[in-house]
Amino acid sequence: MENRFFVLQRCVLSLVVLVSSVATAQTGKEAGDAERSAAGLPYRPSLDVSAMDKSIDPCVDFYQYSCAGWKKANPIPPDKTSWGRYAQLYEDNLVLLRTILEHAAAAKNRDAVDQKIGDYYASCMDEAAVNRKGVRAIQPELDAIAALKSVHDLAPLAARLQMEDVRGELLFGSGSIQDPDNSEMQIANVDQGGLGLPDRDYYTRDDAKSQENRERYVLHMQKVFSLLGDSPELAKKNADAVMRMEMALAKASQTVTERRDPYKLKHKMTSAELAKLAPRFDWDAYWKALKPPAFQIVNVMPPDFVKQMNASLASEQLENWKNYFRFHVANIHAEYLSDDFSKEQFEFYQKYLRGAQEQQPRWKRCVQFVDHQLGEALGQAYVRQVFSPELKASTLKIVEEIEKAMELRINQLDWMSPTTKQQALIKLHSIRNKIGYPDKWRDYSSVEITVDNFAGNVRNAIVFEARRQLNKIGKPVDHGEWDITPPTVDAYYNPQMNDINFPAGVLQPPLYDAKMDDAPNYGDTGGTIGHELTHAFDDEGSQFDAKGNLKNWWTEEDQKKFEERTKCVDDQYSQYIAVDDIHVNGKLTLGENVADLGGEILAYLAWKDVNKDRQLEPKDGLTPEQRFFVGFAQWDCANDRPEMLRELAITNPHSPAKYRINGVVVNMPEFQEAFSCKAGQPMVNAKVCKVW
Ligand SMILES: [Zn+2]
Secondary structure, eight states: OOOOOSSOEEOSOOOOOOBOOOGGGGTTOOHHHHHHHHTTSOOOOSSOGGGOOTTSOTTTOHHHHHHHHHHHHOOOOTTOSEEEHHHHHHHHHHHHHHHHHHHHHHOSSOOHHHHHHHHHHHHHHOHHHHHHHGGGGGHHHHHHHHTOOOGGGHHHHHHHHHTTOSSOOSSEEEEEEEETTEEEEEEEEEEEOOOSSSSTHHHHOOSHHHHHHHHHHHHHHHHHHHHTTOOHHHHHHHHHHHHHHHHHHHHTSOOTTGGGOGGGGOOEEEHHHHHHHSTTSOHHHHHHHHOOOOOSEEEESOHHHHHHHHHHHHHSOHHHHHHHHHHHHHHHHGGGSOHHHHHHHIIIIIIIITOOOSOOOHHHHHHHHHHHHSHHHHHHHHHHHHOOHHHHHHHHHHHHHHHHHHHHHHHHOSSSOHHHHHHHHHHHHHOEEEEESOSSOOOOTTSOOOTTOHHHHHHHHHHHHHHHHHTTTTSBOOTTOBSSOTTOSOOEEETTTTEEEEEGGGSSTTTSOTTSOHHHHIIIIIHHHHHHHHHTTSTTGGGBOTTSOBOOOSOHHHHHHHHHHHHHHHHHHHTSEEETTEEOOTTTTHHHHHHHHHHHHHHHHHHHHHTTTOOOOOBTTBOHHHHHHHHHHHTTOEEEOHHHHHHHHHHOSSOOHHHHHHHHHTTOHHHHHHTTOOTTSTTSOSSOOOOO
């Protein structure tokens, strides 16, 4: 089952997970305790002079000036597809989480939470048992597919298999979303899916590399069919059929850029109307098998996709559908299966498509499975170790300073009318700040976890989450919920919740560094907070009102002026080359680029305001203003494999690292002043873009 958020804007990387919590975790801790536990992570300073290369002119290439030392000293590890300061911190987290899990696995007299995460981890680490079980781990699913009698009977089978599908590969996805017109309620939702390649564009682009990708994907499918026992001839025939079926679905799918338009995703209808869109799919049997709470209205994000699904049901034979499901069930579960499956998964997705050289060691994979599937259980111990009440208080203070700066900026805007300003301020003041971890942890007590059944644990945890999402239909929205786990090194703004979410994982050095002066902290974490706040007012977020409803609050005139300003950003980034001959997609990345620019402007304003009565001293040969900007740039010191850059350019709403830095400073006179850059130099835009 796909757990899709209507529109969710993740900020930095795409490490997707799940979280929640009881506020008792932090009480009664003493300062000394917090100091020791924070030492659970290695210390990396938020401004690292050795990461710079001062021989480079900052006015020519500020990203290289700030990060060339880091890039040289930090080649991409063989099991990674990219490597940066965020990834480094996440990797440090994995080491810490491993210790927590090993302890939970071995401890006597465990509490309920330690039993779940400890036994899950231990069952995953028992590689010999996983290998002995082999493909039998998914035998129940394969048997159900084999028993399919007709294309008409496919709907209840799809419902059952989708409950175990975290990748959205099984034909389509369904679940719950916040009602776009009433953000207090959850409604039923149907979305596109059904593809094994990373995006529909992988099927529709006709350049040589895309053609090669498709040929290699067919070979991957052949290998998976062989592992399922098919002869080479049959495996080839089946792979070709699945490719043809996916091609038809891909062509009818919405593009990532289209999906940034919330109105293109809103098609509310009755279930009878949905049944009319795709009459060949037995929706009654589908809902009966899925058992969601009763509902009147379902949102169908991609009506054209659903129509194509109907056409495919007519044109493809039963055998082809069985093979389609066989392949995808194996593909979805491959990473949890025996080595033969998981290695093939690695070879195609991580090595061929993304450029990794080695598979991650098993312990890393197991730690991440726990984080993804029981994240709010594991997160409790993590938070106890790394996130003291003092840290929560100091980061919340920066959030408040940045919000104050945003209020000031809105009032200062010379292009916006007082009417729209008033609405913008109402929206700003309604934003919920969620810092560190949820107030109420998710309760996993109903998830059965045993030490000797990894396949069963995976199934139970995934179905638990799918059921939890489904059961939200018709219920009020829980505003305390988080979409990522506490150890996640990332942050997001959700326009329907109108909240910003900063997990404990992203509030650690080298990103937020309590030992460091304000300047780099504001440049880095202050900028990230400003980035998330600005998402509330980017080209997408600005279409939602203070309550999170899809409702226009702009005057026509102001709307026009806003679009002129965002077009400046679109044009600027569209000129950049992501990799080889692939340009940055200015429309896909527009919201992130607007947020990067707005975030840094706000952070600078807030930092200046906080220190207005203080005389700041130079340090490490850098003025305070220079430290602010180097701190900013160093959040994203990174190396990426070209394969990964290609995938990100097609699918990811964020620009490549160097443009997330250089693309911002070229628009900031404060930067040019700090480094005495002159007009005509590369880091000085002739036409300055400024939105917020
Ligand atoms: Zn963002």
